[in-house]
Amino acid sequence: SRQALVLSxxxxxxxxxxxxxxxxxxxxxxxxxxxxxRDKREEAFILSNIGQIYLKSGEKYKAIEYYNxxxxxxxxxxxxxxxxxxxxxxxxxxxxxxxxxxxxxxxxxxxESHRIIADKQ
Numbered sequence: 001s002r003q004a005l006v007l008s009x010x011x012x013x014x015x016x017x018x019x020x021x022x023x024x025x026x027x028x029x030x031x032x033x034x035x036x037x038r039d040k041r042e043e044a045f046i047l048s049n050i051g052q053i054y055l056k057s058g059e060k061y062k063a064i065e066y067y068n069x070x071x072x073x074x075x076x077x078x079x080x081x082x083x084x085x086x087x088x089x090x091x092x093x094x095x096x097x098x099x100x101x102x103x104x105x106x107x108x109x110x111x112e113s114h115r116i117i118a119d120k121q
Contacts, residue, residue, distance in 0.1 A: 004033035008046055020053045027053075044073040044082055048089070055093055063093045084113035 011026035027050050034043040051066030067090045074083040091106035 001033050001037050001039070004030045004037070004039070004042060004046075007033070008042065008049070011046075011049060015049065015053060020057055024050065024053055040073050040077045041079060041082075044070050044077070044079065047073065048082065048086060051089065051093075055089065055096070060093050060097050064090060067093065080113060080117050084110050084117060087113060 007026045007030035011023045011030065014020070014023035014026060027046050031043065031046045031050075034040075034046060047066050048070040051063045051070060054060070054063035054066060067086050070086045071083060071090070074080075074086055087106050087110035091103045091110060094100075094106060095103035
């Protein structure tokens with residue numbers, strides 16, 4: 001919905017201003033609207049952005065939770081670009097936690113996804 005897009009855009013602006021609580025407030029308003037109209041691409045985008053806020057805020061496990069939701073949706077709708085970016089962000093979150101084996105697993109999946117995308121272009 002247009003309302004979800006506007007709310008999400010406001011969230012992005014607050015994120016860029018590093019006002020993460022405000023950004024979360026707007027993303028959390030946009031998310032149910034995207035779910036309601038079954039816009040899974042927008043839903044995945046918002047979930048990913050929420051994950052990014054949690055990662056920046058030091059809440060790594062919460063970030064991973066949102067990235068995993070993003071990954072499921074991205075795969076469901078076949079959005080290879082979002083999938084690759086999410087795999088990379090999962091790698092970053094696990095790396096930040098010092099779980100390097102898990103981080104490498106996700107980074108390698110991200111690399112493979114990016115190669116697939118490049119081959120199709």
